[in-house]
Amino acid sequence: MGLLKKLFGGKPETKCEPAQQARIVPESPDPVKAPTKTGAAGVALIKQFEGCHKPIGQGRFQAYPDPGTGGKPWTIGWGSTTDAEGKPIVPGTVWTQAQCDAQLVRDLARFEREVAQAVAGAPTTQNQFDAMVSFHYNTGAIARSTLLxxxxxxxxxGAQAEYGRWNKAAGKVLAGLTRRRAAEAELYGR
Incomplete structure (x- = not known):
């Protein structure tokens, strides 16, 4: 709970609304030294598009199927597809708000680490890093992307233009992915 309080401020949320505060990470003064933590803009973007879904009352959330496939990967909370042990989310999984928030912290740490490794010392601003973390959080595809x-x-x-190509799930263009990729591209270009 101490880490959640530090990152999100106060008690865990009882409603499924974006946290009022996010981790504050300053812009990298030296873009050659790429950031390694998602800034406030990146966390806000991820929360905006992932949402904290599927509330079932009393501060609890139920797993839901992927919107593109109608099945796997099953997702819960802030877009988590695995639990604290790394096991896939399955139908019927129920978490509390605190579990959703804690898994977001773990998921962010993993995706931040993977993006930092993929960037491999290339000049990167905080906004570029944040946009790539959001992209990777949603697609898991940073390492194999032309964007990278x-x-x-x-x-x-050219990298900024690549975001728009990643708006499909199961071969179908999804309006939500189109909006997310546009927001990521805009953040990347700031």
Missing amino acids: RKHRAGDYA
Whole structure:
């Protein structure tokens, strides 16, 4: 609970609404030294698009199927597809708000680490890092993306344009993914 209080301020939320405070990470003064933690803008973007779903009352949330496939991967809370032990979420899983928030912290740490490794020392601003963490949090595809290759090559406009290509799930264009990719591209370009 101490880490959650430090990161999100106060008690865990009892309603499924974005936290009022996020981790505050200053802009990297030296873009060659890439950030390693998601800033407030990145956390807010992830929470905005992931939401904390599917409330069933009394501060509890139930797993729901992937909107693109109608099944796997099953998701809970702030878009988590695995639990604290790394096991996949299954139908019928129920978590408290505190469990949802704690898993968000764990998920962010994993995706931040993977993006930092993928960027591998390429000049990266805080906003670029945040946008890539949001992208990876949702797709799991940073390492194999043309977006990353263009970013590492210094083609920032090309990398920014790549976000729009990732708006499909199970072969279908999803309006929510289109909006998310546009928001990530905008953040990346700030």
